[in-house]
Each structure stands twice: as C-alpha cells, then as structure tokens.
Amino acid sequence: MTAPLLRVEHLAVSFGELRVLEDVDLAVPKGQAVGIVGPNGAGKSTLLSAVSGVERASAGTVRLAGRDVTRVSAAERCRLGIGRSFQIPRPFVDLTVFENALVGAERGAGLRGGHARELALRSLEVTGLLPLANKSAGALPLLARKRLELARALATAPEVLLLDEIAGGLTEGEAEELVATVLSLKESGLTILWIEHVVKALVQVVDRLVCLASGRIRADGDPHEVLAGAEVAEVYLGGAAA
Amino acid sequence: MTAQTVPGTEATALPAVHRSRRATVLGLTGTAAVLLAMAALPYLVDSGVTGQLVKLCYLVALASMWNLLTGYAGMMSMGQQAFIGLGAYLLFVVNDHGVNVYAGTLVVSALVALLAWPLSYLAFRLRGGYFAVGTWVIAEVVRLIVVRFDSLGAASGRSLSDVTADPVLRRAFTYWLALAVMAAAVLGTYAMLRSRLGLGLQAIRDDDTAAGSLGVDVTRGKRTVYIAAAAGCAAAGAVICVNSLGVASPTQIFGVQYSALMVFMVIIGGIGTVEGPVIGALAYFLLDKYFAQSGVWYLVVVGAVAIAVSLYLPRGLWGTFAQRTGWAVFPVRHTVGR
C-alpha cells in the first residue's frame, strides 16, 4: 500500500485553556473524498485550519505525501498542494474577483504571466464567476463570496482541497450544480475534505464520512453506515438537547 | 508539465485579460513630462521657487513610503523618523569619508536598508497598535544611540563638512536630488505594485490570513516593504540634511512629527493608491505655504481639513475622485474581456 496523501496523527489544537481538538487521527488516500459532519463547535473548521496551517497544532502531526508539515507555514503548505476555503468568506475586498483568483494562481500554484491568468480564469469559469470577474470582491453578496472561496482555492492548483460549508443557503438547483462541480473535481483526481451541513449534497460526492463531536472523531466509514449509526444520532440529539 | 488547468473545464475560449495599456502609457508619459518640466525649472525660475519645491519633493517621498507600509502592507508605523534621522546622520559619516552628498544619498539608503533588515525582526514581533508604538520606541532608541557620538554633534546637531561651494549650483543640485528621490519613491512604489509582489501585498492588506492560505509569503512581503520604506525615508532624510546643510537638532530629525505628517498627507490624499500620497503632500505643502505664518490658526486649519476629509471623503481626495471617475494615473487593475 502506498502512504496516504494526507495523514493526521494524534492531532490536538487548543485555544488557551480550551481544547478544541483532541487525538484526531485521519488518513486520506489520494483521490478520496471525505465528508465531515458534526454539530456546531465540534472543531470541524479548526481541523481544516490545522491541516492548512492557519492554526498551530498543540500536539500531533500533519503529513502531506509522507512529509511532516506540522511546522510548515500556511503559505508553504498551499504551495505544496493544500488548498482551502474559509467557512466565513475572506475575500480581498479591494481586489476584483479575477484578481482574487490570480493571487492563488500566482502565489499558490506558482505560475506566471499568461499561465497564471489562464488558471485564474478557468477557476472562475468552473465556479460560474466569470461574468463577475471585474467586480470588486467587496461588493459581492454572500453566495458569490462563497463561490469565490472555492474559485481561489482551485486557482492554487491543489492536490488536497479543503472545503468548509460551501453549500449552505443554496437553492435545490444551485446545490445540484455544486455537487456536479465537486464530483468532477474528484473524478479528475483531487483529494477532498468537505465539511457540510447539507448532508444530502455531501453523500452524493463523498466515499467516506467522518463525524466529529467535541473535538474527537466519533464515527468514520461508509457514509450511509455512519449516518445510520448510533454515534451520529447520539451526537446530534446531544447537540440539539444542549 | 504544461500549463495547469482546473479539472472539469472544457477547452472553451477564455476572455483576454488587459491591464489598461493605453492608460499606463498615458500616465507614464504624463509623469515623464511633469518630471522633465520640473527638472528644467532651475534654468527657468528663481532658486527661491525650487527651494520650496525641495520640500514638496521630500514630502511626496515620505508620504509614498508611509502609504506603501500602511496602505499596502497594513503596517501602521509611527517610527519612520528612525530612518529619516539615520539617513541624515549617516550622510555625515559617508560625507566625512569623502563621498559627495548626492552619491552619498544613494549609499545612505542602501546602508539603512541593511540596518532595517535586522530591525524588522524586532518590529515584527509586534502587531497592530503595539507595532505603531514599538516603531516609535525604536526611533527614540536610535536617536539616543546617535547622540552618544560626539563626532556626530552629540545632542546639538551638526553641519555637513563637504558641500558644493557655488551656491547657485548647490541649490540646483539639491533640487535635482530631491526630484530624483521623489521620482524613485513614486515610480518605485508603482513598479512594486505592478509586479507579482504587488498583488500579494494588496492581498496581505485586505486579509493576511487568507493571503497566507493562498500561498502568499506574508512575512516576507511585509519585510520587503519595511526595508524598501526604510530606504526611501533614509533618502528623504538625506535630502532634508543636504537642503539645510546639516541637522539643526537630533530631536527634530528624529521627531515623531514626521510620522504625524505622513499620516496626515496619506489620509488626506487617499490611502492605498499611488496617486493619493502625491495629492496629500501637495495639499499639505499648500496649507503649510499659505497658513504657516498664521500661528495657531495654522493648526486649526490643518486639523479642520483632516477632520473634514476623514468625515466626508474617507477614501481621501484622490481615492474619492478615482472611485467616481474610474481614473488612474498609475493603473494597477486587471480587466477581463473587452
């Protein structure tokens, strides 16, 4: 067996006294799409941040293609092939939509000139943002900002794509389009970690589902089995009761 | 490997990307014309006029440097006077070693760039308001170190030892030096913004976490800007020194009033644009010229202008104008299609 493309071992993240992730283990082979579910505050976004280098691990390791990147900066991890979106969009508000994507293509993918521009345009095309290319990113409504998150991440030419709640607020039709887009990304060989509350969209794409609660992995396996399992029911009922 | 593509895209034709070539050529031609006309002034007008323009030139350079730091790299410095003072004082050192003050200005900005590099490691340990205060403290410390040297005039300032003897030539040379420093500051900023680094800097300004996650080396970008701005302020400091044939007092050249001035000019003109600091420096220059004699009223007018602009034109004079008209002398935008 080849080593998994992404491997997280005994990962812990703390904010001061608050332990947000504890002893998280996750190994993702190349080309797999993993869904992540769990109640609000479970630590899902923090897990993506620890993988992408935005948050530091207080314990444990993150490996990309066998290489330990736990102490590597977010920028370097991006250049090594980890692309991410932010749950609360963080556009470069005084740049245009195109320039937002161009940052990823030039710096993340390391391309220059026409190659960078082409990749930036392609990533806008896939996400349907091409008609808004010249708009100031600060002027975009929330849904377009979320699409820009995906576009920018794609423009970095990632091997591992980390998505954080990009389907919320979409209409049925828009959600189907998004599913088709992510499916085609997966079919092209991208490895995907996708946090999503819209489980219906998620299960159409992912090969595997992880349920996170209170900073620990509670279930991990076939999406339908995980969803039907006792852990998920308990976690969500517990969450609802709280 | 050939060009990267996004998976899932067909090979459809993509729109072209422009960077307003005509506006760029027009802007640079216009700028060259203005600079040439300004360069000819010593042949055309009284040296009193060029003498005043020296001040305008170094004000533009200072404002451009503070805009680069704060408007593009998001570093709110209140301590650029460290480099202004170092520029002036190091000019004494190189001048004492036989380098003329004009070439010396170049040497001095290179030396200060070298000094700014280790200093950045100190300054970058601080964020936001702490960075502002920290840079101010660094400037005070630099001043305290400089005044320990008797050869530099200790606490009482000193004059340059070797300057152009002929006063007419000297005034013309000083003016051309100031003009060159201004041109380098403005055009250097513009060149930086048009480069790959520039796009990264604008990303850092808007959101440094997101910039990092997209592959922008945030610390390296900021350090490059910090060093460039230090070199630019040192050159301005050297101009100030040459213009007054020395330094009247270390407290003045290392004074925080330079930072206050830079904030004023950049906010009035429009932060985060190349043109804004030029307009802001011009506005301050005119206010200073016509109201400086009016004592307290001078400060009242300057304060009133600052309040009025920040209330009614939060993007500053140029920023507001550019937003309404879409004009740019120094365009940096990419345009897709058409």
Ligand SMILES: Nc1ncnc2c1ncn2[C@@H]1O[C@H](COP(=O)(O)OP(=O)(O)O)[C@@H](O)[C@H]1O
């Ligand atoms: N930067 C931070 N500082 C302090 N606490 C944080 C920070 N980010 C997240 N948290 C806390 O960590 C917990 C997990 O947050 P998060 O990973 O965003 O959860 P999820 O994405 O699963 O909803 C929450 O209790 C949240 O308040």
Ligand SMILES: [Mg+2]
């Ligand atoms: Mg979250």
